[in-house]
Amino acid sequence: MKLKTFLAIMFSIILFSCSNWSKDKENFVETYKEILIVRLKSSDSSSSEKQLDKIYKKHGYSRASFKEQYFKFAEDHTEFMAILDTARARAQREILIISKSKAKLRSREE
Secondary structure, eight states: OHHHHHHHHHHHHHHHHSTTOOHHHHHHHHHHHHHHHHHHHOOOHHHHHHHHHHHHHHTTOOHHHHHHHHHHHTTSHHHHHHHHHHHHHHHHHHHHHHHHHHHHHHHHHO
16 A cells, blocks of 8 residues: 555656646646545535535636546546546545544544
8 A cells, every 4th residue: 555655656746747737737636636535535415515616616617617627638548547646646645644633633632
């Protein structure tokens, strides 16, 4: 598991060093990362839909425009996979950080 996380982080760093990584891609990655986190953490679909709407708005998307951007990026399979891998790696990293923070708080309360 640690090797996977390390490789995902390294992959993300390499992507950022590439000159073709645009602001649009970065915005899409951050949006998709936040969507993944909400979907993983929420079991209430009504609540998660509201959170997703806030995420889209925060990043300047509507549901339709995000979907359009998704399929636009998907036209280049290699680059699209890199974008999705980056979003997934960031989401995993953020969830891990949140989990560790919660564990520390619990241990302090005991």
